[in-house]
Amino acid sequence: MTPSTDSDEESSPSPQPIARDAHSVPAAVVSEEQVTYPLPTRWSDQARSPSLSVSHDGREISHHGANSNNEKDHAANARANHHVPPACGIFYYEVEVKSKEQKSHISIGFGSHTVKFTRLPGWEKESWGYFGDDGHVYENGRGGGVAYAQPFGSGDFIGCGIDFTNHKIFYTKNQAYLGYVFDDVGKNGELYPIVGLRHPGDSVRVNLGHEPFHFDIEDHVQQQRNATWTTIMKTPLDSTLLHRRYHKNAIKSLLTNSEPPSALTEDESKSVLNQLVLSYLIHHGYAKTARAFHKQQNGNGKIPENSDVDMDCRPERAEPDDFEGDIERRTGIVNSVINGDIDTALEDTRKHYPAVLDADDGLILFKLRCRKLVELILETNEIRRRMSNGKEREGSPIDLGPSLSSTNKFISRPPTTADLETALTRAIEYGQSFSDYKTEKRPELRQMFEQASSVIAWHDPLEAGGPTAEVAGPEARIALANEVNEAILKSQGRPVRPTLEMVYRHTSACMTQLGVNGVGSAVFADMSRELLET
Structure with a gap:
């Protein structure tokens, strides 16, 4: 569909988004104790064209004709009541098309709060849309669209999702996945689900998670989660994790050193991981398990006195003469x-x-x-x-x-x-x-x-x-x-928490902060879900 020739002067800008009570709607949780973000739950009663009416439950919008400004082509849009938080990783919604025509002049996508209500998503900057009349996709008001998929119309269920792990949009049609499209979506501002209708009598009904989706979005999300963890697991450990001499100027070194730190060999990586496990067992007093674990890894059942992973500079320890006996005494007191x-x-x-x-x-x-x-x-x-x-x-x-x-x-x-x-x-x-x-x-x-x-x-x-x-x-x-x-x-000069726990806490805090900063893949590196839940 070719964009309308309406000038900016003929279109009225949409207002700033209205603040809502975040506790009244479902939330995308970044940290259980720190940050929650509201998710879109309905079409906004305020952020819409006067040519559109919103149903009582907020899920259906209908085009009832031109408004008092008499726009040339009656283009009108409405957006959801909340923007999509990047911390959710992937956001997806579906629209049931209720157009009177087989090929509907409807655009489905995402847009910022600056998109004018008299423009379809894709016709304006900071908006992206998939059009039903020709199956083309439009972005950022760049004129002619690009062929993408089949047209859609009355009776079709069109899904639209945004993937913050790669900042792309994807669409589905009647359970079929249509693929990714667009680049760098959502990198520079808040985006809302937005749908545009052009002809009186057209209407759509949205599913924002109110009921099961036609498309298996859970499987799609799981695939992205697996891909994220594959990337994580393929990331090699490097020498900055191993030796104390790297720590004092570690951050400065990483910022100024053009040469990346050398990767650990497989044997060195295993050694670090084994020490993490062993120090955890010793910390909590599992002497027999620690002895068996060390014997399995090294063929020697005697627990080494220097069993802590050197992850940080610590005061020198006063090692007891009888290390295993010390574990038993400490455990006995506990x-x-x-x-x-x-x-x-x-x-x-x-x-x-x-x-x-x-x-x-x-x-x-x-x-x-x-x-x-x-x-x-x-x-x-x-x-x-x-x-x-x-x-x-x-x-x-x-x-x-x-x-x-x-x-x-x-x-x-x-x-x-x-x-x-x-x-x-x-x-x-x-x-x-x-x-x-x-x-x-x-x-x-x-x-x-x-x-x-x-x-x-x-x-x-x-x-x-x-x-x-x-x-x-x-x-x-x-x-x-x-x-x-x-x-x-x-x-005894030993760490009060096992290094394994410190690494876990540090990583969890990093994932939380990445989520707050809008890194979508952070939600898929859920430490508790992947490592603690059975």
Whole structure:
């Protein structure tokens, strides 16, 4: 279809896009905690030609004739209520053509908010369209179109998608894929789904995900995801990842050095990856698994002392003489905290890692003492609960349940009032021992003690909800156990997080930032989906 000869003076510019509440519509999520973008959900009631009417549900637009300006050819367009965020990777919508003619004078595509409402997409700058009357495609108002596919008309379902991984548009017709067209689409501004109609009586109904598409868009997206991951996996590791000497001026070197860093050999790459896995196993105390993994890779079951990947400059480590024994001792302390046996955890930490309890003005020591107070209160509450429901069995120990079982001494008989008083007195006396901290100025420590003490007010603190349930629950034990583990590693000059986790976090943050910056392929490098979900 040849563009209308309307001059710019005869056409009125469309208004700036109207801000909408992003929480009222589905969103393309870039980061679960940071950024969400609204997606198009309907035709806009405002961003349209007066010659077009929008249905109540916002999905159908109809051409009802020329407006008061009496345009020559009645060309009119409407755009969606939101622009397409590049962070979605691929965006696709379908239009059902309801024209009266077999070949309709309708254009389907994308355009910016600057496209005039009296022009079909493709006739104007910053617009692209596929025309039904001749099957040609037009872009950026460049005059004659280019043959692309068959014409379309009444009863056809035309799909239009934009792929931000290559900045091209693609079309489908009645389930058939027609291929990519145009270049550099969406690189310089926000684009909206836009449809133009030229004749009164023409109408289209849009599907923006309201119902299943005729074309298998999920398969198309999966193909692009696979292509992205193929590119990622083919990218060689280079020497900047391997040696400390590259790190101080790594960014400056990459920006100024015309020669790319040398790629690692296959053996060097495997060595780095094996070290990443081994350091992760050691960090979390999987000594047997680490030993078996190292033996499988090197034929030697002895875990190397220098097992951390040199990904960053770190302080020199004071390696223990018995490295594997150190893993077992550290793991034992962590497990004691997880099991609620705080006395054993404190005793072993004082014996093997006394610096941990002194670090940060005794912060870990204070947290462990608060946890012991919670455990004593939980034991008291459990005795009270057993006495009140009368379900004790003679000779049976008091069971704190699988999630809150403790290694504190059990009463191997039905509890009595004396047992309750003894347990309560023990908890109160231990709470009073915190008077050692009466001159403590740190507000976070005071808050920890208040939260720990609040557990005593509840017969069942897990049912209390809020901070009380968080303090009393098993998750609090696990969180404290992780802190103790990190504190021990820090006292040895070792990284507080395994390098593998640091690499994962760094890569995830990079993918998020790339998505925010409009790099469409970043959405297909979904770390959680590809590596963590089963």
